Amino acid sequence: MSLTPEDxxxxxxxxxxxxxxxxxxxxxNQLNGIFDLIAEMQAVDTTxxxxxxxxxxxxxxxxxxxVTETDRREAYQAVAPQTEAxxxxxxxxxx
Amino acid sequence: xxxxxxxxxxxxxxxxxxxxxELCQDYLARIANLNPSxxxxxxxxxxxxxxEARTADALRASGQAGPLTGVPVAHKDIFCAExxxxxxxxxxxxxxxxxxxAHVISRFKAAGMPCLGKxxxxxxxxxxxxxxxxxxxxxxPWDTGRVPGGSSGGSAACVAAGLAPGATATDTGGxxxxxxxxxxxxxxxxxxxxxxxxxxxxxxxxxDQGGPMANxxxxxxxxxxVMAGFDGRDSTSLERDSEDYTRDLxxxxxxxxxxxxxxFFGEGLGGETRQAVxxxxxxxxxxxxxxxxxxxxxxxxxxxxxxVIAPAEASSxxxxxxxxxxxxxxxxxxxxxxxxEKTRAEGFGAEVKRRIMIGTYVLSxxxxxxxYIQAQRLRRLIANDFAEAYxxxxxxxxxxxxxTAFKLGEKADDPVQMYLSDIYTIAVNLAGLPGMSxxxxxxGQGLPIGLQLIGDYFSEARMLNVAHQYQLATDWxxxxxxx
Numbered sequence: 101m102s103l104t105p106e107d108x109x110x111x112x113x114x115x116x117x118x119x120x121x122x123x124x125x126x127x128x129n130q131l132n133g134i135f136d137l138i139a140e141m142q143a144v145d146t147t148x149x150x151x152x153x154x155x156x157x158x159x160x161x162x163x164x165x166x167v168t169e170t171d172r173r174e175a176y177q178a179v180a181p182q183t184e185a186x187x188x189x190x191x192x193x194x195x
Numbered sequence: 196x197x198x199x200x201x202x203x204x205x206x207x208x209x210x211x212x213x214x215x216x217e218l219c220q221d222y223l224a225r226i227a228n229l230n231p232s233x234x235x236x237x238x239x240x241x242x243x244x245x246x247e248a249r250t251a252d253a254l255r256a257s258g259q260a261g262p263l264t265g266v267p268v269a270h271k272d273i274f275c276a277e278x279x280x281x282x283x284x285x286x287x288x289x290x291x292x293x294x295x296x297a298h299v300i301s302r303f304k305a306a307g308m309p310c311l312g313k314x315x316x317x318x319x320x321x322x323x324x325x326x327x328x329x330x331x332x333x334x335x336p337w338d339t340g341r342v343p344g345g346s347s348g349g350s351a352a353c354v355a356a357g358l359a360p361g362a363t364a365t366d367t368g369g370x371x372x373x374x375x376x377x378x379x380x381x382x383x384x385x386x387x388x389x390x391x392x393x394x395x396x397x398x399x400x401x402x403d404q405g406g407p408m409a410n411x412x413x414x415x416x417x418x419x420x421v422m423a424g425f426d427g428r429d430s431t432s433l434e435r436d437s438e439d440y441t442r443d444l445x446x447x448x449x450x451x452x453x454x455x456x457x458x459f460f461g462e463g464l465g466g467e468t469r470q471a472v473x474x475x476x477x478x479x480x481x482x483x484x485x486x487x488x489x490x491x492x493x494x495x496x497x498x499x500x501x502x503v504i505a506p507a508e509a510s511s512x513x514x515x516x517x518x519x520x521x522x523x524x525x526x527x528x529x530x531x532x533x534x535x536e537k538t539r540a541e542g543f544g545a546e547v548k549r550r551i552m553i554g555t556y557v558l559s560x561x562x563x564x565x566x567y568i569q570a571q572r573l574r575r576l577i578a579n580d581f582a583e584a585y586x587x588x589x590x591x592x593x594x595x596x597x598x599t600a601f602k603l604g605e606k607a608d609d610p611v612q613m614y615l616s617d618i619y620t621i622a623v624n625l626a627g628l629p630g631m632s633x634x635x636x637x638x639g640q641g642l643p644i645g646l647q648l649i650g651d652y653f654s655e656a657r658m659l660n661v662a663h664q665y666q667l668a669t670d671w672x673x674x675x676x677x678x
Contacts, residue, residue, distance in 0.1 A: 107556075111552045113536075115555040116535040117551065118539070130610055131553060131556075134553055137611050138566070142565070144576075151574075151575065152571050153571055155401055155625075156388055176520075188519050191531045
């Protein structure tokens, strides 16, 4: 397979990464090189093999439903780009 | 200052021959002297280090010292440490002073071990040369024109150069073992789930695992005693009884069955590395081990499977960097999407963006089964190969890296060549097994060669025993670069 410039643009939009016009060709070239490397796995017959999502067979651990965190809102918001009255500020999304 | 092992420093402190403050002052002076040329640290804060050293000395004075209290270590800048700048090698976190401690950091604090600084690394641990760091590449102490390996290049270089007696690191596809090999130090990636990932900035969560780097296997065992342990805040942390990883160090190796995977000794292996690994095998035979050829027939597919699975998980993990709650935000933007796209375009470097885009693609509609599920099926086959091999042997041995340290810039523009640096290490992460690297020789240019040991699940104490016995019989690990 080979990615087209349109594919690169679509992936970049999905990933929320702005790709400038002059960068697109370079990404296309490099991503295609990586997909050539990945392509060798397509030839393997894996019929009947269960996908392995995780290094170990894990199960979801449950804990008692009780408060475990203290209020550290101020400390956590101190590292945010923009806050006001305990809220994170972003550009307006609802008119 | 001659390089001391952690064991030696612990003995000095216990015998009252040195204080933690004195040790930290020595290391900080060496860092001030050598870090400008090596770039192994992103952040050094002498006041913080010395305050922690005074706390350690006070603990000792009051009779509350543990076995390593007062011994300083360096931490990879992937571990969040409260009050320390924690960048993960990225512009995205260039202003992030962590408001909390990673589990690993809190373990070192509880042990009374001061932090010498935060070590340089490939951006978000994505790289095999430390050249993707926003803070510039680390230089290999054995030849400053060469890379230290990656992604834990700063941790490996600072141990090799004697800027710290030990360091924390992380390994997703080889990021502890490959830089340990290229810098001539000893490093261990534990079984997945042994070390908590809480506060360890996530790259590929089903593969990421923290571990120690040091000058000796014995030191790695001492550091793993500090790092390992159950943590309820990491949903994949394993609930197991705590272990003393030094308990088997002194055991003789008679009867040890070493598996040699034929796939690790094929065409891609350089001549000098092959010779050094074969000499190590002879050494193990002298120590009473036997060898058996084993097969890992699917290991050749590990790089391909990894470059689907790791980017897929990375594209999900790194979606949190959106310029809203922490880190970098672009200075000028219009609407919300514009803010996200510019923030991420400016905050991430090229390799990180490539991997996010690969991951986004393989998870997107219409490609998920062909790429992501297929890679997970291969992961199962790769893990099954190891299970089969361990029916015949106790430990698997081979090279860590196909070559010694390469030149700065040599592979920087060719992602695929860079990825192949990890051809012998990646399968271990996919299977979740423990792996380690230790020095086993030097090439004609004086560059270190790494020997890789791969153990079965939870066999860290046995692996450390094997490595320690090798280090008692050889002196490769005692050599230091001239700086």
